[in-house]
Amino acid sequence: xxxxxxxxxxxxxxxxxxxxxxxxxxxxxxxxxxxxxxxxxxxxxxxxxxxxxxxxxxxxxxxxxxxxxxxxxxxxxxxxxxxxxxxxxxxxxxxxxxxxxxxxxxxxxxxxxxxxxxxxxxxxxxxxxxxxxxxxxxxxxxxxxxxxxxxxxxxxxxxxxxxxxxxxxxxxxxxxxxxxxxxxxxxxxxxxxxxxxxxxxxxxx
Amino acid sequence: xxxxxxxxxxxxxxxxxxxxxxxxxxxxxxxxxxxxxxxxxxxxxxxxxxxxxxxxxxxxxxxxxxxxxxxxxxxxxxxxxxxxxxxxxxxxxxxxxxxxxxxxxxxxxxxxxxxxxxxxxxxxxxxxxxxxxxxxxxxxxxxxxxxxxxxxxxxxxxxxxxxxxxxxxxxxxxxxxxxxxxxxxxxxxxxxxxxxxxxxxxxxxxxxxxxxxxxxxxxxxxxxxxxxxxxxxxxxxxxxxxxxxxxxxxxxxxxxxxxxxxxxxxxxxxxxxxxxxxxxxxxxxxxxxxxxxxxxxxxxxxxxxxxxxxxxxxxxxxxxxxxxxxxxxxxxxxxxxxxxxxxxxxxxxxxxxxxxxxxxxxxxxxxxxxxxxxxxxxxxxxxxxxxxxxxxxxxxxxxxxxxxxxxxxxxxxxxxxxxxxxxxxxxxxxxxxxxxxxxxxxxxxxxxxxxxxxxxxxxxxxxxxxxxxxxxxxxxxxxxxxxxxxxxxxxxx
Numbered sequence: 068x069x070x071x072x073x074x075x076x077x078x079x080x081x082x083x084x085x086x087x088x089x090x091x092x093x094x095x096x097x098x099x100x101x102x103x104x105x106x107x108x109x110x111x112x113x114x115x116x117x118x119x120x121x122x123x124x125x126x127x128x129x130x131x132x133x134x135x136x137x138x139x140x141x142x143x144x145x146x147x148x149x150x151x152x153x154x155x156x157x158x159x160x161x162x163x164x165x166x167x168x169x170x171x172x173x174x175x176x177x178x179x180x181x182x183x184x185x186x187x188x189x190x191x192x193x194x195x196x197x198x199x200x201x202x203x204x205x206x207x208x209x210x211x212x213x214x215x216x217x218x219x220x221x222x223x224x225x226x227x228x229x230x231x232x233x234x235x236x237x238x239x240x241x242x243x244x245x246x247x248x249x250x251x252x253x254x255x256x257x258x259x260x261x262x263x264x265x266x267x268x269x270x271x272x
Numbered sequence: 273x274x275x276x277x278x279x280x281x282x283x284x285x286x287x288x289x290x291x292x293x294x295x296x297x298x299x300x301x302x303x304x305x306x307x308x309x310x311x312x313x314x315x316x317x318x319x320x321x322x323x324x325x326x327x328x329x330x331x332x333x334x335x336x337x338x339x340x341x342x343x344x345x346x347x348x349x350x351x352x353x354x355x356x357x358x359x360x361x362x363x364x365x366x367x368x369x370x371x372x373x374x375x376x377x378x379x380x381x382x383x384x385x386x387x388x389x390x391x392x393x394x395x396x397x398x399x400x401x402x403x404x405x406x407x408x409x410x411x412x413x414x415x416x417x418x419x420x421x422x423x424x425x426x427x428x429x430x431x432x433x434x435x436x437x438x439x440x441x442x443x444x445x446x447x448x449x450x451x452x453x454x455x456x457x458x459x460x461x462x463x464x465x466x467x468x469x470x471x472x473x474x475x476x477x478x479x480x481x482x483x484x485x486x487x488x489x490x491x492x493x494x495x496x497x498x499x500x501x502x503x504x505x506x507x508x509x510x511x512x513x514x515x516x517x518x519x520x521x522x523x524x525x526x527x528x529x530x531x532x533x534x535x536x537x538x539x540x541x542x543x544x545x546x547x548x549x550x551x552x553x554x555x556x557x558x559x560x561x562x563x564x565x566x567x568x569x570x571x572x573x574x575x576x577x578x579x580x581x582x583x584x585x586x587x588x589x590x591x592x593x594x595x596x597x598x599x600x601x602x603x604x605x606x607x608x609x610x611x612x613x614x615x616x617x618x619x620x621x622x623x624x625x626x627x628x629x630x631x632x633x634x635x636x637x638x639x640x641x642x643x644x645x646x647x648x649x650x651x652x653x654x655x656x657x658x659x660x661x662x663x664x665x666x667x668x669x670x671x672x673x674x675x676x677x678x679x680x681x682x683x684x685x686x687x688x689x690x691x692x693x694x695x696x697x698x699x700x701x702x703x704x705x706x707x708x709x710x711x712x713x714x715x716x717x718x719x720x721x722x723x724x725x726x727x728x729x730x731x732x733x734x735x736x737x738x739x740x741x742x743x744x745x746x747x748x749x750x751x752x753x754x755x756x757x758x759x760x761x762x763x764x765x
Binding site for chain 2 (some may be wrong): 121122127129191193194195
């Protein structure tokens with residue numbers, strides 16, 4: 068049972084149209100597997116940040132922070148899911164939130180699959196061979212973008228044009244959510260400081 | 273009783289010994305240097321290092337007995353090591369010999385039989401033959417005094433050319449003359465580059481113009497949206513002016529300018545193209561990291577040293593940056609302030625043999641700096657690297673490392689020497705310490721080939737063994753399946 072569940076994402080990334088269809092209508096996707104993939108991708112990005120070969124690694128070891136690395140993958144992922152879900156419910160999308168999460172997570176798999184070997188490979192290259200490393204990474208990203216595109220199209224049963232528009236709007240929506248969160252936090256902080264100042268005033272009376 | 277006396281004796285003797293040690297060790301008398309030297313590492317962080325130069329002596333007008341300098345703007349050390357100071361507000365030029373002793377001062381000169389005088393001279397240059405060129409700014413002219421005398425044989429007034437507007441006022445501020453007799457002048461409010469005159473004082477051309485810098489938003493706003501009235505009140509996009517110039521031994525012109533986020537140091541070839549090498553991890557721009565309030569370094573003068581090195585001085589923080597011929601930062605020293613060795617408004621930097629001489633306009637004094645052991649070692653290593661003696665350079669770099677373990681350039685130098693000696697493994701390691709990716713890549717390529725060659729048999733055998741094992745395994749599996757009679761099962765499911 069579990070073996071099939073773990074094998075399914077590999078099937079999806081090479082047969083996206085059929086795969087996402089089966090994921091949606093034959094209920095072949097699994098949330099635990101999806102979350103495991105997201106976690107693995109964030110590990111892969113950390114791995115690449117720290118262990119990429121000296122020639123292609125511009126990062127100072129002093130500035131490595133795995134929390135920031137986690138934030139760079141996990142936060143945008145869930146932001147994407149929430150933004151996409153909020154938009155598509157208004158735009159006649161057929162996808163449920165769970166389906167969006169699972170489909171987007173499965174689309175991330177190529178990043179994990181290619182980042183890790185690229186990073187290992189990068190430790191054995193000279194400057195002339197860096198092109199292949201960048202090619203591998205770029206290919207992973209393009210593959211991922213293609214899968215995201217197909218998953219949005221299939222999960223919500225959209226046309227090509229509508230998918231492109233939705234993806235663009237989702238990115239804008241992500242920006243809005245971040246902005247609102249910042250606003251919310253800064254307001255909360257202000258309110259907190261007001262009440263705290265009043266409390267202090269009363270305390271020292 | 274006797275033991276007590278012995279104890280007292282022992283204590284007195286040891287105290288005296290300690291005091292003597294402190295006194296003669298130089299520990300007690302070591303002069304405090306009013307700054308800390310530093311370099312930048314490959315991550316752009318400041319790394320403290322020993323000071324490469326320490327203040328040696330201070331020369332001012334009072335000690336020379338000629339009255340204090342007043343806003344001196346320029347300093348020049350000629351080939352015979354005479355020091356010339358353009359003492360601007362005192363309307364004179366002062367000449368000192370190599371021991372910084374007063375030789376003469378020039379306030380007046382004779383031109384075509386008549387006595388004439390200087391007014392606020394801001395630039396000075398002496399040729400190897402002894403001709404003295406003075407940017408006589410207050411009189412809007414350049415004066416040439418022949419062979420150390422005080423007779424002017426050439427006076428350059430505002431050039432007549434279609435390049436200049438009718439109301440153009442010629443305010444020369446810095447001057448240099450190359451071995452072919454070309455007179456190069458930097459003047460106020462000239463944005464087309466350095467003015468070039470021939471030896472007869474006739475204007476030839478501009479060369480090496482700086483580019484105007486502006487951001488895209490400003491450009492589009494001004495070009496397409498601003499009204500005419502707005503445009504007139506807006507600042508014009510004009511190229512930055514040069515702040516100073518210095519000639520190297522092949523008459524290429526090192527220049528500094530106050531350009532921000534650009535290329536404050538340039539090395540111009542005779543056709544005016546910037547040919548400065550910028551092979552360091554950071555371009556020669558002065559400070560790599562700075563607080564946004566005081567901004568990037570503003571370089572006001574540059575001086576050419578031996579082996580293609582050059583030093584530039586930053587007026588904002590009073591620091592002197594020295595680079596090698598490849599544009600790699602060697603050391604930084606100096607600080608603003610008013611203690612000996614500090615600057616308030618440095619206006620000129622020159623080399624006098626091995627020492628560095630800096631003129632401060634606000635403090636009205638000259639400070640000379642001499643190299644420390646660290647500075648000498650770095651200079652010697654750079655020299656050996658420059659003439660191609662990598663092995664000797666590596667020895668010196670090792671000594672540098674014994675004084676400063678964080679000196680990345682030294683690791684890079686040692687790596688190069690190791691690579692040339694064929695020790696690729698060490699070269700790779702040292703290049704990594706230096707964050708020198710080029711050297712690393714070169715050495716690593718050879719190292720990888722070596723390792724592959726050495727273990728060729730093992731690698732090939734392993735691959736063959738794995739292939740054989742895989743074939744055997746698949747055979748066994750099909751055999752077992754067939755035995756179970758599962759071969760007819762549809763495996764497309």
